[in-house]
Amino acid sequence: MKVSGTPLTGPLAEKLPKIAAIVGVLGMIASFVYYTQDHHRFFYSYLTAFVFFLSIVLGGMFFVIIQHLTRAGWSVVVRRLSEHLMKNAGLMAILFIPILFGLHELYHWTHASEVLKDHLLQVKAPYLNIPFFVARVVVFFAVWVWLGRKFFNMSVAQDSSADHSLTLKMQKASTYGILLFGLSLTFSMVDWVMSITPHWYSTMFGVYFFAGSAMAGLATISLLALILRRAGFLQDIIRVDHYHDLAKLLYGFIVFWTYIAFSQYFLIWYANIPEDTAWYHMHFMGSWNTVAVFLILGHFALPFIGFMSKHMRRNLKVQAIVTVWMLFMHFVDVYWVIMPNIDTSGFHASWGDIACFLGIGGLFVAVLFARMRTVSLVPTQDPRLPESLAHHT
Amino acid sequence: MGKSIYGLMAEFDSPGSLMKAAEGLRDSGYKKFETYSPFPIHGMDAAMGLKESVLGWIVLVFGATGLTCGFLLQTWVSVFAYEITVSGKPLFSFQAFVPVCFEVMVLFSGIAAVFGMFALNRLPQLYHSVFNYKRFAIASSHGFFVSVESDDAHYSEVDTTRLLEKLGGKHIETVEA
Numbered sequence: 059m060k061v062s063g064t065p066l067t068g069p070l071a072e073k074l075p076k077i078a079a080i081v082g083v084l085g086m087i088a089s090f091v092y093y094t095q096d097h098h099r100f101f102y103s104y105l106t107a108f109v110f111f112l113s114i115v116l117g118g119m120f121f122v123i124i125q126h127l128t129r130a131g132w133s134v135v136v137r138r139l140s141e142h143l144m145k146n147a148g149l150m151a152i153l154f155i156p157i158l159f160g161l162h163e164l165y166h167w168t169h170a171s172e173v174l175k176d177h178l179l180q181v182k183a184p185y186l187n188i189p190f191f192v193a194r195v196v197v198f199f200a201v202w203v204w205l206g207r208k209f210f211n212m213s214v215a216q217d218s219s220a221d222h223s224l225t226l227k228m229q230k231a232s233t234y235g236i237l238l239f240g241l242s243l244t245f246s247m248v249d250w251v252m253s254i255t256p257h258w259y260s261t262m263f264g265v266y267f268f269a270g271s272a273m274a275g276l277a278t279i280s281l282l283a284l285i286l287r288r289a290g291f292l293q294d295i296i297r298v299d300h301y302h303d304l305a306k307l308l309y310g311f312i313v314f315w316t317y318i319a320f321s322q323y324f325l326i327w328y329a330n331i332p333e334d335t336a337w338y339h340m341h342f343m344g345s346w347n348t349v350a351v352f353l354i355l356g357h358f359a360l361p362f363i364g365f366m367s368k369h370m371r372r373n374l375k376v377q378a379i380v381t382v383w384m385l386f387m388h389f390v391d392v393y394w395v396i397m398p399n400i401d402t403s404g405f406h407a408s409w410g411d412i413a414c415f416l417g418i419g420g421l422f423v424a425v426l427f428a429r430m431r432t433v434s435l436v437p438t439q440d441p442r443l444p445e446s447l448a449h450h451t
Numbered sequence: 452m453g454k455s456i457y458g459l460m461a462e463f464d465s466p467g468s469l470m471k472a473a474e475g476l477r478d479s480g481y482k483k484f485e486t487y488s489p490f491p492i493h494g495m496d497a498a499m500g501l502k503e504s505v506l507g508w509i510v511l512v513f514g515a516t517g518l519t520c521g522f523l524l525q526t527w528v529s530v531f532a533y534e535i536t537v538s539g540k541p542l543f544s545f546q547a548f549v550p551v552c553f554e555v556m557v558l559f560s561g562i563a564a565v566f567g568m569f570a571l572n573r574l575p576q577l578y579h580s581v582f583n584y585k586r587f588a589i590a591s592s593h594g595f596f597v598s599v600e601s602d603d604a605h606y607s608e609v610d611t612t613r614l615l616e617k618l619g620g621k622h623i624e625t626v627e628a
Contacts, residue, residue, distance in 0.1 A: 320549065327546050330538065368507075450493040 061295060061443065063217055063434035066427065070289050075428040082420025089417045092410035100410055101160030102400040107414040108157065109251060110274075110392045111422050112150050113267065116243055117275015118143025119202065120268075122209050123239055126232035131445035132303055135296050138213065138437050139282045142426055143275065145210045147202035149425045153418055154195065157250070161188060167256040178257055186253055198246045201238050209235070213437050220439040243268055254399045258337040262322035269315035274388045276308040277381040284378050292435055298372050299451045305371035305380075309361070312384065315391075316358040341394065344404025349394050357387040389415075457580035457628040458483075458600040459611050460587070461620030466492045469595040472618040473498040476599065479614060483600040487581070487590045509567040510560050517559025521552040584626045598626070 065071070093100040121140040125133045161168050166179075167186040173179040179186070208231055216224045244264025252263045260266075283296045283304075326334040342350060361380060370376045393411075437443065463469045469486055476484050477500035486495060525548040529535075534542055569575070581587055581598055590596055597620065599611050608625060615623050 324546060324549065328538075330540075 061436050061438050061447070063436065063438035065433055066286070066291065066430040066435060068289060070286070070291075070427060071431040075424045075431075078420045078422075078424035078427065080420070081416055082418070082422075082424055085413050085415070085417030085420050087417075088413035089410065092408075092413050096408075096410065097160075098163050099400050099408065100414075101157065101163040102396055103408065103411045103414040104156060104160070104418075105164060105250065106389075106393050106396045106411065107418045108150070108153060109247075109267075109396065110389050110415070111146075111153075111418050113271035113274045113388065113392070114278045114422075115143055115146045115150055115202070115206075116239070116268075117271040117273070117278065119147070119205060119209075119239060119275075120272050121275055121279060123205075123232045123235045126209070126228045127236055129229060129442075131442040132300065132449040134440045134443050134446035135292070135300055135436055135449075136279055136283055136304065137440075138433070138435055139286075140275065140279050141210045141213055142429055143278060143282075144206045145429060146422060146426055147199070147206040149421060151199040151203055153421070154199065158192065158195070161191070165191075165253055165256070167253060182256060186256060191249060194245065194249055198242045201242045205231075205235055205238065213440075214433050216437060216439050217434050218439075222441050225441055240268070243271065251396060254396070255337055255340070257333055260322050260326070260334075260337070262318055262325075266315075266318050266322055269311060269318045270388055270391055273308065273311040273315055274385060276304060276311060277384045277388070280304045280308065280377060281381040281385070284374060284381070286435065287374070295436060295447065297449075298374065299449050300446075301374060301377055302368075302372050302451045303449075305365065305377055308381070308384065309365055309371070312358065312361050312365070316362075319353075340402065341398045343398065343402065346394065346398050346401075346405055349390065349405050353387070353391060353394060356383070357391060455628040456601045456608075457583070457626045458598055458603075458606065459608070459615060459623060460581065460584045460596060460598045460626050461615040461618075461623040462586055463595040463597065463619060463621070466595060468619045469597065470495060470498045472597050472615070472620060475614065475618040476597070480605050481599060481603055483603040483606075485581075485598050485600075487587070487594070487596040487598070489591055489593060504571065506564065506567050506571060510563045513563030513567075514556050514560035518552055518556040520559075521555030522548055524555075525551055580626055580628050584624060586622055601628075 089100065089104065092103070118140040121133075122137060122144055124130075125137055125140075157164070165186075166172060167182065168188055173183060184190075209228060212224045212228050212231075215221070244267075247264050247267040251267070252259065280301060283292065283301070286292050287296065323338065326338060340346075361384060365371060365376075365380055370380075397405075397411075440446075461472070463472055466488060469488060470492060473484075473486050473495060477498065482500075484499070486492075486499060488495075526543065529544070529547075530542045536542065537544075537547075540547070581596075584596070584598075586594060587596060588594075597615065599606060599615070605611070612623050
C-alpha cells in the first residue's frame with residue numbers, strides 16, 4: 059500500500075486554526091480582565107490550565123521517545139500526530155511568561171520576610187530561590203524545545219530524503235532523550251506545583267504528573283486521529299487495530315495513575331506525620347473531598363470497568379467518548395492538585411478558570427492544526443511504515 | 452473390530468494457504484476441525500469461525516471473588532476477631548486493606564487464567580490422535596496442518612478429502628483415533 063504524504067487540508071486546516079486563534083485571543087483578553095479583578099487567584103487558574111496543556115505536550119513527547127527507544131513498528135502511522143503535540147513545547151515556553159510575573163502570588167517561599175521566620179524555608183532556600191528557579195525554567199523549556207525540534211525535524215526530513223539512517227539517529231537520541239525527559243518533567247512539577255506548598259514534599263509527585271501526562275498524551279493522540287478520521291483523513295491508514303493498541307496503553311496509564319496516586323496517599327496516611335498530612339488535609343477540605351471522590355470514580359473506577367472489554371476498546375465511538383472523558387478527568391486532577399491552595403475552604407469554580415483554559419487551549423489548538431498543514435500526516439518514508447500498515451492485534 | 456477413525460489430516464505449504472483452508476472448511480459448514488502451525492497466525496480465529504473464549508469472564512468472576520474475599524477476611528480479622536488498634540487508626544481502616552485486596556484479586560485472577568486456560572484447552576493430554584499422522588512431527592518447525600474430526604456433522608471420507616484437495620492440502624490421510 060502506498061501512502062500519499064499529504065498534509066492536512068480542508069476546514070480543519072483552514073477554518074479551525076483561525077477559530078481557535080480567535081477563541082485563544084479572546085480567552086487571553088478575558089484572562090487579563092480576570093487578572094485585573096483578582097490578580098491573586100488568576101495565577102492559580104492560569105497555572106492549572108498551563109499545566110494541563112503542558113502535560114499533553116509532554117505526553118506526546120513521551121510517546122515519541124518511547125516508540126524510538128523500543129524500536130516500535132506498530133505506532134509509525136500515529137507517530138506524526140504525537141510529534142505535532144510534542145512540537146507545541148515552544149508555544150508552552152511563551153505561555154509560561156505570565157507565570158514568571160506571578161511568582162510572588164503563587165509561591166510562598168518567594169517572600170523574604172516569610173523565609174526569615176521559617177527555619178524549613180531557610181534550609182530549602184539554596185534550591186527555592188527566584189534566580190535558581192528562573193534558571194531551571196529556562197533549562198526545562200530548553201530541553202523540551204530542543205528535544206521536540208530534534209525529533210520533529212529528523213522525522214520530517216526523512217519524509218523527503220527517505221534516509222534510513224535518520225531512524226537510527228532518532229533511536230540514539232531517544233536514549234538520552236528519555237533521561238532528560240524524565241528528569242525535566244519531575245523537577246518542573248516539583249518546582250511549579252509542589253513548591254506552592256513548600257513545607258510539603260512527596261517523592262511520588264513527579265511520577266504522579268508523569269502518569270497523568272502519559273495518559274493525557276495518549277488520549278489526545280487517539281482523539282486527534284479520530285477527529286482526522288471524521289474529516290476523511292487516514293481512514294485506511296490508522297485502523298481499528300492501531301486504536302485498539304492506543305486504547306490498551308491508555309488503559310494501562312489510567313491504572314498506573316491510580317496506582318501512583320494511591321501509593322502517594324497510602325504512605326502519607328500510614329506514617330501520619332503532620333508535615334506530610336497537611337497537604338491531604340488541604341485537599342480533602344470541604345467540597346474538595348467530593349472532588350477527590352469524583353476523581354477516584356471518574357479517573358479510575360468508571361474507565362477501569364467500562365473500558366476493560368476488548369469490544370469497547372475496538373469501538374471507535376466509545377473511544378472518542380473515553381478520550382474526551384479522560385482529558386476532562388485529567389483537568390479535574392490538575393485542578394484538584396493546584397486550586398485548593400487558593401480556594402482553601404472548598405471547590406469554588408470561577409469564570410476565570412474557563413477564560414484561562416480557553417486562552418491557552420485556543421492558542422494550543424490553533425498552533426497545532428496550523429502546523430499540520432505544513433507536513434505530511436504520516437511519516438511516509440519511515441522504514442517501519444509497512445510493518446505499521448500491516449499491524450494486526 | 453477395526454480401529455476407529457479420528458478424522459482426516461492434510462498438510463499445507465504456507466500460513467496463507469492454511470488460512471484459506473480454514474476459511475474454506477468454515478464456509479462449508481465444518482465445526483470440528485483444527486489448524487496447527489509452528490507460530491500463531493493473526494486472523495486465524497476469525498478464519499476458523501471460532502467464538503470468543505469465555506476465559507476473560509472466568510477471570511473476571513474469580514478476580515471479583517478474590518477482591519471480595521480479601522476485603523472480608525481483613526475486615527473480619529481487624530474489626531471482629533482481633534480488635535487491635537494499630538498506630539491509633541480506626542479498626543476499620545479500609546486504606547490499609549487495599550494492597551492485600553489487590554494482591555488477592557491478582558492471585559485469584561492469575562490462578563483462574565492459568566487453570567481456566569488448561570481446562571478450556573483440555574490440557575494436559577497424555578495421548579492425542581493427531582500424533583498418529585506421521586508428518587505431524589514438523590508442526591513445531593515448518594509444517595502447517597489441518598485436522599477434520601470424523602464426528603463433525605459434515606464429515607465424509609470421500610467429500611472431505613475432495614474438499615481438502617481442492618483447498619490445496621497435500622498428504623491427505625485418515626488418522627486413527
